[in-house]
Amino acid sequence: MEKKKVLLVDGMALLFRAFYATAVSNQFMYNEAGVPTNGVQGFVKHLLTAIDEHQSDYVGVCWDLGGGTFRNEMWGEYKAHRSAPPAELIPQFDYAKEIADALGFVNISCQGYEADDCLGTLADHYRHEGVHTTIVTGDKDILQLVDTDTDVWILQKGYGNYKKYDPITFVNEWEIQPKQLIDLKAFMGDTADGYPGVKGIGEKTATTLIKTYGDVKTVIDHVTELPKGQMTKIQTDLEMLKMSLQLAEIHIKVPITVNLADLFYRGFSEDSLGICDYYGLKVVRRELAKLLA
Known part of the structure; x- marks a missing residue:
């Protein structure tokens, strides 16, 4: 039916x-x-x-x-x-x-x-x-x-x-699943909504991270495996990343x-x-x- x-x-x-x-x-x-x-x-x-x-x-x-x-x-x-x-x-x-x-x-x-x-x-x-x-x-x-x-x-x-x-x-x-859009926005931030995400990480890098690790939590768990520049950016803005994840959902x-x-x-x-x-x-x-x- x-x-x-x-x-x-x-x-x-x-x-x-x-x-x-x-x-x-x-x-x-x-x-x-x-x-x-x-x-x-x-x-x-x-x-x-x-x-x-x-x-x-x-x-x-x-x-x-x-x-x-x-x-x-x-x-x-x-x-x-x-x-x-x-x-x-x-x-x-x-x-x-x-x-x-x-x-x-x-x-x-x-x-x-x-x-x-x-x-x-x-x-x-x-x-x-x-x-x-x-x-x-x-x-x-x-x-x-x-x-x-x-x-x-x-x-x-x-x-x-x-x-x-x-x-x-x-x-x-x-190139990601719909639910992963939340993780993408958490990394990228949203200038219109007024939260920065992780400074220095744009859509291309964020998409690669999500395609590789699946979500923000797993990226954080494996942050020491990332290139030094990415690792530093994420660790510096870690609390904002977690906050952005909640704001984006x-x-x-x-x-x-x-x-x-x-x-x-x-x-x-x-x-x-x-x-x-x-x-x-x-x-x-x-x-x-x-x-x-």
Whole structure:
């Protein structure tokens, strides 16, 4: 029997991508209330496009929340140096969730955790129910979740363009297993997330170490076998390496429960057009009108 399919999307990734794609030319598309809608409308268009491509049975939207996460408690510099979002984007964070809810989608988040953690937790939960999960995001960190029950689609430029990963395509490109992406990031660090890993070890060296030893722990156990330069770098930044390993791993035990039935995708109706009119979403209304036709 064919498995049920659930589509989980990183709402913040879709919203940011849509916003910056149009903000570069100042296409903010304000509604009658004076709220910019460029990001929100692009977010919904991305969502509709992914649903059409995936032919989803069930759909959920995961979000980051403000106020920091457990990673900030572990490492104070975690994402600390990211610039503040543009003024035109700020009101669209809550607006996007409100509109997603009005259109019948379930918004999923948990204080103290990132959207990635929610995505990972749900994918892990649904696999035990015999469900296949596809995750749509712009963040390659989520690729560590790829397995026989979980595909990841990375957004590319435009709508409906994805780089699709399953275990085979991942290994062919990265030359390591998906779970080893955690170890790779631990060595390399992540400048966007604000942790350095091991200074002086880049992707090429880190990949070689992982292919040779398997994981960070085994490299540490055999550190004296390494060339002197690599050994010194790892020993110097040993504590940061261990910390980075924890920061890089997606947490799959977030205290959330979302029954699969709650995510059932019911499609759209004429009422959806009224919702678009209410929120001033002219672009989305045109897309939905095409679907309903």
